[in-house]
Amino acid sequence: MTPDIAIVPASEWPELIALFERCNRTDSIELPLYLNTDLAPTMAAARFGDTLVGGIVMYGYFAIEAVIAVDPAWRRRGIGRQLVDQVARWAQARGGSWLVLADEAGACVAPFAAALDLQRLNVEVLLHLDPAQVPPLPALPPNWHVRLAETDDAAVVTAIIADAFGDPVEKVEAFVADCITNPVHRFVIGEIAGIPVAVLRLLRDEQRVMIATFGVRREQQGRGYGRLLLLTTLHRLLAAGYTDIRIEVEEHNTPAYHLYQACGFVPYRRYGQYGRRS
Incomplete structure (x- = not known):
């Protein structure tokens, strides 16, 4: 039997979200379902008639990162394979690539x-902040300043990110332009003697904050400015009442991993990225 797999409008997302949550409870996992991302995800449903049996959440367009779920009552019927095959077909039609994200705690992964x-190509670790483990702010340099970016800071934010990560300026510029006017996203800039040297991005909702796009200009790296920016931001978030604060890091990015743990983050979930090597 082959289910009908089709992209669905946002009005049908609640049914799919309920399916993912049902799988989370059954398998004691937490599938990476992020609805407040840089670009809204694409969601697809697998159905036999009116019965929802599986779902896909896709992040990105040309480089697809997909999360799949099969209703526990409909497993071992090849539906998961068909969902992955459909993701691959969509990626091929767009001339792009694809990966499947999975919570490594799942016994069936x-x-x-x-x-x-x-093949597991990479692992991203999701860390949660333990407020009790956040160290106090160190003595701050007198010329150190942290502020929220405004719309007219787009060029400054772009320059720091492009330099820190080595990404093409035009792509970073478009990314920053999309985010800096979106109320869900706020960039935080760290300055030394009035010169912007570091930036991070906050994705916020009423209860949760995700820290992302965290970088320091290459010529300023190794001087502790990244740690200062992160700690200053964490103290301000905690003072504002946020307690669910998260950050992600590649498992093999040892310097960043150690920095986050030193600032009070503890590992929560490991998400494997699965695909086929070319």
């Missing part, structure tokens, strides 16, 4: 990946 000949 390894056998599912083996059955589909998927």
